Amino acid sequence: MDRTEMSRRRFCQLAGSGLLFAPTLSQAQMSMSSKLTAREVVARIHKNVGVPWRTPTADEFKVGDPDAPITGITTTFMSTLDVLERSVAAGNNFIITHEPTFWSAADIVSDVRDDPFYDYKLNFIAKNKLVVWRFHDHWHAHRPDGIFTGWDRAMGWESYAAPSDNPFSHEYVIPETSFEELAREMQAKLKTRSMRLVGDPKSKVARVANAGHYIQQCMQALPHVDVLLVFECREWEAAEYVRDAIAAGQKKALIQLPHEGGEEAGMDECARWLRTFVPEVPIKFIPSGDPFWMPG
Amino acid sequence: MISAQQLLERIQKHVGVPWQSQRADGFSDGVLQGNAETIVTGIVTTFTPTLEVLRKAVASGKNTVICREAPFYSRGERAPLFWRNGPAPPKELVDNDTVCRAKQEFIAQNNVVILRLCENWDARENDGQLRGLARAFGWEQFHVSSKKGSPEYHPHNVYFSLPNTSLNSLAQSVREKSKIQCPRVIGDSSSSVQKVALTHGVLLVAEAERILREPVDVVVAGDAVEWEAAPYFQDLVTAKKAKGLVLIGHEASEEPGSGVMAEWLKSFISEAPIEWIPAGEPFWRLS
Numbered sequence: 001m002d003r004t005e006m007s008r009r010r011f012c013q014l015a016g017s018g019l020l021f022a023p024t025l026s027q028a029q030m031s032m033s034s035k036l037t038a039r040e041v042v043a044r045i046h047k048n049v050g051v052p053w054r055t056p057t058a059d060e061f062k063v064g065d066p067d068a069p070i071t072g073i074t075t076t077f078m079s080t081l082d083v084l085e086r087s088v089a090a091g092n093n094f095i096i097t098h099e100p101t102f103w104s105a106a107d108i109v110s111d112v113r114d115d116p117f118y119d120y121k122l123n124f125i126a127k128n129k130l131v132v133w134r135f136h137d138h139w140h141a142h143r144p145d146g147i148f149t150g151w152d153r154a155m156g157w158e159s160y161a162a163p164s165d166n167p168f169s170h171e172y173v174i175p176e177t178s179f180e181e182l183a184r185e186m187q188a189k190l191k192t193r194s195m196r197l198v199g200d201p202k203s204k205v206a207r208v209a210n211a212g213h214y215i216q217q218c219m220q221a222l223p224h225v226d227v228l229l230v231f232e233c234r235e236w237e238a239a240e241y242v243r244d245a246i247a248a249g250q251k252k253a254l255i256q257l258p259h260e261g262g263e264e265a266g267m268d269e270c271a272r273w274l275r276t277f278v279p280e281v282p283i284k285f286i287p288s289g290d291p292f293w294m295p296g
Numbered sequence: 297m298i299s300a301q302q303l304l305e306r307i308q309k310h311v312g313v314p315w316q317s318q319r320a321d322g323f324s325d326g327v328l329q330g331n332a333e334t335i336v337t338g339i340v341t342t343f344t345p346t347l348e349v350l351r352k353a354v355a356s357g358k359n360t361v362i363c364r365e366a367p368f369y370s371r372g373e374r375a376p377l378f379w380r381n382g383p384a385p386p387k388e389l390v391d392n393d394t395v396c397r398a399k400q401e402f403i404a405q406n407n408v409v410i411l412r413l414c415e416n417w418d419a420r421e422n423d424g425q426l427r428g429l430a431r432a433f434g435w436e437q438f439h440v441s442s443k444k445g446s447p448e449y450h451p452h453n454v455y456f457s458l459p460n461t462s463l464n465s466l467a468q469s470v471r472e473k474s475k476i477q478c479p480r481v482i483g484d485s486s487s488s489v490q491k492v493a494l495t496h497g498v499l500l501v502a503e504a505e506r507i508l509r510e511p512v513d514v515v516v517a518g519d520a521v522e523w524e525a526a527p528y529f530q531d532l533v534t535a536k537k538a539k540g541l542v543l544i545g546h547e548a549s550e551e552p553g554s555g556v557m558a559e560w561l562k563s564f565i566s567e568a569p570i571e572w573i574p575a576g577e578p579f580w581r582l583s
Contacts, residue, residue: 078523081531103501103528105378115505117528120535183582194480196579214382215369219393232522234381234498235546239578240344241369241395247347248398256579258480259522291526292480292543294581295467 036280038094038131039066041073044277051141059138062101063122064131070094072281075271077264078288079132081121086286088128094281095132096274098139098147098267099259107134139270145170146273147266148210154265155189162207170210171225179203179227179253192261194292198242199227199253210262215241227253231262258290298567300360300409301332303339310564313419322373322384323366325416330409336360339561339570341554343547345410346575347399353573354406360568362557364414364550367403368396380498380521417557423451424560425496428552430456433473435494454493454507463487463514463540470516474548476577482529483540489513496549499525499541508532513539518549547577 038061046053072092076083079097087095100107102118112118125132139146148170152158160172174182180201187195209221210229215237218228222245230238233256242254264287271285298306304326308315318324338358342349344365353361366372370384390396403410417424427449430436440455441448458466464485471479492514493507499517501524507515520526520543529541551574558572 078527080527081534085534099523099527103524103531105523112501112505117505117532117535117537120537121531180582187582194478196478196581198578198580201580213379216382216385216389218369219385219389219396223394235519235578236344236365236371237369237382240346240365243578244347244369244399245395247351248395250394288527288530291482291522291530293485294478294480295464295471295485 035069036278037067038064038070038133041070041094041274041278042066042133045135045138045274048273048277049138049142051138051143054137054141057137058100058106058134059136060134062097062107062132062134063125064129066131066133068093068129068131070131070281073271073274073278073283074286075135075267075274075283076286076288077260077267080288081124083286083288084121084124084128084130087130090284090286092282092284092286093128093130095130096135096267096270097132098134098136098263098270100134101132135270139266145266146269147263150264150266150269151210151262153269155186171221172208172210173206174208176204176206179205182208182227183255186255186257190257190261190265191290192257193290194258194294195261196239196256197254198239198256199246200251203251203253205253211238212262213259218242222252226251227255229255229257229262231257232259258292260288260290264288298336298565299332300327300330300334300336300411303336303360303565304332304411306564307413307561308416310560311416311420313416313421316415316419319415321375322371323412325412325414328366328410328412329403330407332409334359334407334409336409336568338568339558339565341558341561341570341572343551343554343575347402349573349575350399350402350406350408353571354402354408356571358569358571359407360409360411362411362413362561364412364417364554366412367399367410378521378524380524413557417553418451421450422447423449423453424556425550425553426451426454426494428554428556429494429496429549431556432552433470433494452506454495455510455512456492456494458490458492460488460490463489463542466492466514467542470542470544474544474577476545476548477581478545478577478579479548480543481540482526483514483533483538487513487539489539492516496553497546499543501525501528504528508538514542516542516544518546519543545577545579547575551575 073094074087074092075096078099079101162171162173205226207225208227209225211217211221218238245252268285340353340361345361345363345367372384438456467481493512495517498519532538555572
C-alpha cells in the first residue's frame with residue numbers, strides 16, 4: 001500500500017468517525033441550525049446553473065466527505081493552502097474553488113502521489129475536516145458566464161460589453177483613453193501586482209478584447225480591437241504575436257494579467273449567486289490574490 | 297558554400313546525441329520556413345524569430361535563423377498537454393492573419409530560412425541553456441556540481457550556493473543581469489536565501505519535485521503554469537518548506553543559451569558568419 005492510499009484511508013476514517021471533530025464556536029453555532037451537506041449544496045448548484053450537467057467535467061468533489069454537515073462556504077479562485085487556512089479561521093469547512101487543489105488541471109493525483117507535500121496538504125484538509133469541490137466548467141457555461149460577469153463588475157465595465165460572434169472572446173468599447181491609463185486603471189481595480197504590457201503607452205485605445213489564454217482567440221480578436229487582454233497565456237503566443245503586429249506597423253497593444261487577475265472576481269460573483277439559494281450557512285469569498293510580485 | 301540542408305546535417309553530426317526527428321505532436325527540429333536548398337549567407341541564433349530579429353538578420357546579410365520557438369506563435373501542437381498552451385490555430389486563420397502574412401512575406405521576399413533547434417540541443421549531455429543562463433547571472437563560481445563524474449552543466453546540476461541575500465535582492469539582481477523589467481516572484485521579499493536552483497523554460501511540478509529532493513530556498517525559472525507549479529510554490533511558501541520562486545520570463549531564461557549555441561556552431565561551421573541576436577523581453581511594466 002502506498003502512502004497516498006494510506007492517506008486516503010486515514011482521511012476517510014477521520015471523516016467517517018467524527019472522533020476528531022472538535023467544534024469551534026462558529027461550527028457549534030451553525031450545527032445547531034443546519035444539517036446542510038456539501039452534496040446538497042452541489043445539488044442546488046446543478047439545479048440553478050441553468051445548463052445541462054456535462055460529463056466528463058472537472059466540477060467534482062476533490063477531497064473530503066460530501067455528506068458531512070457544513071459550517072460555512074468559501075468561494076475562491078484557487079484553493080491554495082493559504083486560502084484553506086483562512087477558511088478554517090473563518091469557520092468555513094466547504095471550499096468551492098474555480099481552479100485545482102493539487103496543482104494539475106484535473107487534480108491528477110497520480111502525478112503527485114509520491115510527493116510528501118501532497119500528503120502535507122491532504123493532511124491539513126483531513127485534520128480540519130474540509131471538503132473541496134471544484135466549480136469551473138459549469139460556472140463558465142452559465143449564461144452569462146459567471147466568471148466574466150464578476151470581472152465586468154470589478155472593472156465597472158458592465159455597460160461597455162460589445163456584441164461578438166465569438167463566444168470565447170469578450171469585447172468592450174470603453175471611453176477612449178491612453179494605453180497606459182487603461183493599464184493603471186485595470187491594475188488598481190483588479191489589485192494586480194504582476195501586470196505585463198506590450199505596446200506604446202501613449203497610444204489611444206477604446207476597443208478591448210478579453211482573449212482568454214490562447215493564440216487562436218488572440219488571432220480571432222486582434223483585427224477588431226486596439227488592446228488584447230489575456231490572463232495567463234504562454235509567452236510564445238500572445239506576447240510575441242502582438243510584438244510582431246506592432247513591428248508590422250499595426251497600432252495594437254497587449255495586457256497580460258496573472259490568471260487570477262482575469263478570473264478571481266468571478267468567484268466573488270459566485271458567492272453572491274450562491275447566497276440567493278443557499279441561505280442556511282455563511283458564504284464568504286476569500287481571494288487567493290495575485291500569486292506574484294515584481295521587484296522594484 | 298553550405299546550404300541550409302547541409303547546415304542541418306552538420307548540426308546532426310556534431311550534436312552528440314541520436315537525432316530525434318519527430319515529436320508526437322507539434323513542430324520537430326528542422327527547417328520550418330524557407331527552402332532547405334538555400335545557400336546560407338549567414339546564421340543568426342535567437343530564442344524566437346520575431347519580425348525585428350528577422351529584419352536585423354537580413355540587414356546584416358544573414359538569411360538563416362536558428363531558433364527554439366516557431367515563427368507563428370504556436371508550437372504547432374494540435375492537442376497540447378493539459379491545456380498548458382493553446383492548440384495550433386486553424387491554417388485558414390493563420391493564412392488570413394495580417395500579422396502572420398506580414399512575416400510570411402518578409403520571409404519569402406528575403407529568402408529567409410528558419411531552422412528550429414530545441415529538443416536535440418536540450419538532449420545534449422551539457423545543458424547549453426543552463427550554462428548560458430548561469431554565465432549571464434555571473435553564477436558560474438557558485439555552481440554546485442552535485443553529481444560527480446557528470447559534465448558540469450548536466451541538466452540535473454541545477455544547484456547554486458550563493459552568498460546569503462534576501463529574496464528581493466536576488467530578484468533585483470537577476471532582473472539587472474537579464475536586463476528585464478518583469479520578473480515575477482512568489483515568496484516573502486525579506487526571506488533570507490542562499491541555496492538556489494536554476495532552470496530554464498516552463499517549470500513543471502514534476503521537475504520542481506525532483507529539484508526539491510535536495511534542500512533549496514528558491515527556484516529560478518522562466519515561466520510556470522499558474523494552476524500547476526505557481527500554486528505549488530505558493531503552498532510550499534505557506535507551509536514554510538521553500539522560500540520562493542522567481543520567474544524571469546521565458547525569453548530571458550532561454551536567450552543566453554542562444555549565445556552558447558552560436559559559439560558551439562562556430563566550432564564546426566566556417567562557411568558563414570554566425571551571430572546571436574537576442575529577441576529581448578517582450579514586456580514592459582508600469583512604473
